[in-house]
Amino acid sequence: MASSSSPSAPVDMDTGKYIALLIGDLIPLYVVLVGLTWILHDYFVTLEDEPQAPPPKIRYIWPQRLSFSKVMFFWVRLFHGIRESRMRTTTPSIMLLLFDVIQIHVFAIPGITNKNLCVAMDTIIRVVGAVLLWSVELIMQLRIYALYGCSKRIATLNLLLFVASIAAFLWILIHNHAHRASVIAGVLPLGIPAASVHSGIEWAQWVPAAIYEVILFGFALYKTLESTIVSVRYGYGQDRRLSIYGLLLRDNVFYFFGVAGLLVFNNLMVLNLTHIPWFSYGPFHAAVGILTSRMMINLRKATSHDPPGLTSTSAFGSAGTLGIQNSARHEFEEHRWTKEEEDGLGSESVESIEFAPREGSPEKLVVMA
Numbered sequence: 001m002a003s004s005s006s007p008s009a010p011v012d013m014d015t016g017k018y019i020a021l022l023i024g025d026l027i028p029l030y031v032v033l034v035g036l037t038w039i040l041h042d043y044f045v046t047l048e049d050e051p052q053a054p055p056p057k058i059r060y061i062w063p064q065r066l067s068f069s070k071v072m073f074f075w076v077r078l079f080h081g082i083r084e085s086r087m088r089t090t091t092p093s094i095m096l097l098l099f100d101v102i103q104i105h106v107f108a109i110p111g112i113t114n115k116n117l118c119v120a121m122d123t124i125i126r127v128v129g130a131v132l133l134w135s136v137e138l139i140m141q142l143r144i145y146a147l148y149g150c151s152k153r154i155a156t157l158n159l160l161l162f163v164a165s166i167a168a169f170l171w172i173l174i175h176n177h178a179h180r181a182s183v184i185a186g187v188l189p190l191g192i193p194a195a196s197v198h199s200g201i202e203w204a205q206w207v208p209a210a211i212y213e214v215i216l217f218g219f220a221l222y223k224t225l226e227s228t229i230v231s232v233r234y235g236y237g238q239d240r241r242l243s244i245y246g247l248l249l250r251d252n253v254f255y256f257f258g259v260a261g262l263l264v265f266n267n268l269m270v271l272n273l274t275h276i277p278w279f280s281y282g283p284f285h286a287a288v289g290i291l292t293s294r295m296m297i298n299l300r301k302a303t304s305h306d307p308p309g310l311t312s313t314s315a316f317g318s319a320g321t322l323g324i325q326n327s328a329r330h331e332f333e334e335h336r337w338t339k340e341e342e343d344g345l346g347s348e349s350v351e352s353i354e355f356a357p358r359e360g361s362p363e364k365l366v367v368m369a
Contacts, residue, residue: 028280035282036097100282119180168208203270210263217256224249251295
């Protein structure tokens with residue numbers, strides 16, 4: 001991003017290119033306001049969606065004891081601009097989106113910035129966006145860990161890939177930072193921002209994160225397909241535990257698909273070969289926070305009323321420990337009743353057996369709410 005002391009006409013640039021550059025730099029000024037409006041709207045929807053009942057965040061998140069899931073929820077909300085306390089919600093302060101709005105609009109004023117400030121801010125914008133994404137990816141790693149029966153191998157593999165994606169991101173960031181000054185040097189005399197000016201390997205900035213998201217998406221998709229095949233084959237009924245398991249799978253797949261799509265879209269915006277204009281990171285910042293908050297509220301809502309035999313303890317604090325077998329077929333066999341068995345048991349006995357994990361079945365699913 002760059003600016004100049006005066007909005008004079010270009011000297012050595014074709015007028016058509018100058019107009020295209022000017023229009024390209026005007027687009028983020030408006031699109032970032034869309035992202036701010038979107039996250040404000042979502043905040044008030046989740047706060048006031050049931051007028052006669054406490055807001056979802058108060059009912060499903062605040063009552064939890066201090067735990068990793070609760071800390072991560074408020075961190076994402078705080079970093080995303082919602083300042084909350086345990087007893088009440090303060091005036092919304094859309095921190096990250098306001099930062100985007102202020103930065104883009106202030107830098108559009110001629111004479112406000114200089115080359116060094118533009119180069120530094122370009123790096124800062126990417127770092128704060130990456131911190132948000134990394135925070136959410138920690139949550140998603142735990143959900144994948146839960147889906148695979150708390151497998152240490154899966155957790156270790158995902159952690160190593162996560163660290164590798166961060167290292168690749170930082171290497172590309174340092175490379176782009178070193179070359180950013182020369183990239184924007186040609187537009188410094190024009191008196192307009194250079195937000196839409198990209199070159200070199202800047203298009204690759206979010207490729208490591210996108211690849212990692214696709215890998216996590218693959219893990220979630222595999223479990224979704226496995227669950228769907230078993231459900232169709234054995235004809236599951238209204239098993240409460242399976243419905244919560246399905247909710248976990250659905251939200252995971254929806255999140256991964258959404259974020260991976262946004263990361264790919266960000267890369268396409270930077271590529272000079274496409275005709276997609278630069279929209280700024282505002283919509284991306286808003287989408288990541290909204291998807292994550294909705295996902296955590298949905299799962300906590302589903303597990304807020306624990307059925308008999310369903311505990312609410314785990315190594316991570318307030319998480320539902322559901323008696324779901326790692327093998328879907330084995331789970332089906334565990335709860336397969338013949339008509340004679342059902343006739344021989346009272347309704348209370350059937351209910352207690354239905355929701356209580358059987359002895360000798362230690363594998364459980366830890367659901368991070």
